[in-house]
Amino acid sequence: KAGVTQTPRYLIKTRGQQVTLSCSPISGHRSVSWYQQTPGQGLQFLFEYFSETQRNKGNFPGRFSGRQFSNSRSEMNVSTLELGDSALYLCASSFRGPTAPNYGYTFGSGTRLTVV
Amino acid sequence: AQSVAQPEDQVNVAEGNPLTVKCTYSVSGNPYLFWYVQYPNRGLQFLLKYITGDNLVKGSYGFEAEFNKSQTSFHLKKPSALVSDSALYFCAVRDIMQRNTGTASKLTFGTGTRLQVTL
Numbered sequence: 001k002a003g004v005t006q007t008p009r010y011l012i013k014t015r016g017q018q019v020t021l022s023c024s025p026i027s028g029h030r031s032v033s034w035y036q037q038t039p040g041q042g043l044q045f046l047f048e049y050f051s052e053t054q055r056n057k058g059n060f061p062g063r064f065s066g067r068q069f070s071n072s073r074s075e076m077n078v079s080t081l082e083l084g085d086s087a088l089y090l091c092a093s094s095f096r097g098p099t100a101p102n103y104g105y106t107f108g109s110g111t112r113l114t115v116v
Numbered sequence: 117a118q119s120v121a122q123p124e125d126q127v128n129v130a131e132g133n134p135l136t137v138k139c140t141y142s143v144s145g146n147p148y149l150f151w152y153v154q155y156p157n158r159g160l161q162f163l164l165k166y167i168t169g170d171n172l173v174k175g176s177y178g179f180e181a182e183f184n185k186s187q188t189s190f191h192l193k194k195p196s197a198l199v200s201d202s203a204l205y206f207c208a209v210r211d212i213m214q215r216n217t218g219t220a221s222k223l224t225f226g227t228g229t230r231l232q233v234t235l
Contacts, residue, residue, distance in 0.1 A: 004159075043206065043223075043228075045222040048220055048221060048222055050218075055215060055217055056215060056220035090159055092160075104150060104165050105162070105223065106162065107152070107159040109157075
């Protein structure tokens, strides 16, 4: 059974550009969440999607956006990149949605974004 | 808001000795607690979770965690540490809330504890 797949694994972008990250959840998983990991701030929640609806959003500026498709795959977009956006972006999928908290999350290996 | 705290930035233990990585929580309602491990340049790997039931939870790779309601703790333990256990460990709590779009959730993580196991 394939795990959570994130593409690309590594990305280098210039300040001011925009970037799109992709996440394919485990087959059958309908919930996808995104997290940002930095040395200074640790692991911070970005978004939660379930059945193509954004259910929850973390405390990030509007430059950060995302969506979920009908096949549960999700994309995250960051516009007007800043140096501080350099981070490991992690995607996690869950079999059930937020009404079933006993189901855990499976994380992907992440996309390492470097903004120069 | 739900939160977890990991009071130790680093834990050092000799191989073969028992290990404990500490986590305390602050939640309203039922706690949904998790432990994850992260190896260099990798994502998070699930170790175990506490939802309800037995206070001693057994997980992957020989790890277990003890849920203590009176002390609001959820410490990760292993009877005999291995060098390969050296990694970054995160405690997390799942927060459930109601939004206009329906029920929502998120994981709130602790700051992480680096475990170093030496020969």
